[in-house]
Amino acid sequence: MSDDLHTMAGLYALDALDDLEMRRFERHLDECESCRIEVQEFREAAQRMSGPSQERPPSGLKARVIEEVQRTPQVHLRTGTTGHRRGRFVVGVLGAAASVVLVATLAVALVSTRSDLSDARALSELLGDPRSSSVTYRGADGVVARLVGSPGRDRLVVLLGDLPAIDSDRAYAIWLIGADGPKPMALVRPDGSGQALAVIDAPVDQFQTFGLTDEPAGGSPAPTGPIIVSGAV
Amino acid sequence: VRSEQALRDRTDRAGRLDAPTDATPDDPAELAMAGAVAHIDRGRVSDALERLTPLQRQAIDLAYFGACTQTEIAEILGVPLGTVKTRVRDGLIRLRDELGATV
Helix, strand or coil: HHHHCCCHHHHHHCCCHHHHHHHHHHHHHHHHHHHEEEHHEEEEEHHCCCCCCCCCCCHHHHHHHHHHHHHHCCCCCCCCCCCCCCCCCCECCHHHHHHHHHHHHHHHHHHCCCHHHHHHHHHHHHHHCCCCCEEEEEECCCCCCEEECCCCCCEEEEEEEECCCCCCCCCEEEEEEEEEEEEEEEEEEECCCCCEEEEEEHHHHHHEEEEEEEEECCCCCCCCCEEEEEEEE | HHHHHHHHHHHHHHHHCCCCCCCCCCCCCHHHHHHHHHHHHHHHHHHHCCCCCCHHHHHHHHHCCCCCCCHHHHHHHHCHHHHCCCCHHHHHHHHHHHHCCCC
């Protein structure tokens, strides 16, 4: 009987017991400390399943993010040959850990150098939304591009890292490429640490590929420079 | 009706990101940091969910996201109530351990 009651802790924590069993289990909870603890732990775990919580992020986690962010300038994401300056397509998709550091770094660096609240808000909402999708690509030059797509696929946030500095009359162009060819979506310039952010409002599903090229600062109707990094959207 | 209420309660509990409580709403750096932290946590949660067995995952999905009662879950899955209890609890134990180890 007692074993049977203990096994109800999971369903109870998820509010899935029938009323009769719930009352039985609640009587049991009054006298069973280990079940009370278990229910509390299960509820905390369950709450994290549903995405961003109203409560503060765990302090340890936040401290670690900050630590990683501070450490990042020494982290080199490129691993392969860097002999080719440009022109190679995607080298690979980064592991989760590197992406996490990249996102945290970019998020902090970008918004601390510009005070564009709407970009920050879009970024924050997208990154925190459990339904958003994300992928990271690395170009031959070590340039890193992280794409975060909104749940409705009508917005794409492009975070770029390790961008080489460029002349003042040049800019990096972000393209989305679909059946009708490449469409220019945004022009960005890297900040002092080689990072840039673009929030693109476009029907992402109409495109298959994203690409980044080096273009005149005023933009180009079609890509003229070699592709620095690209990947599926 | 009970399920709908439970789902509403869960949604309330889960809250909304557009008002992270540890950031002043007008501070872009804090907003973005909150987003990044949430993003990382989401990655950990999906990693942890990946480590559940498919049967545990199924039962938890029905109970939590589907707001089903134990009886409904047992009917949907065609397994005895005792099995539902064990699967959900074992799954939550794994989830708790995976998440607890990383924070």
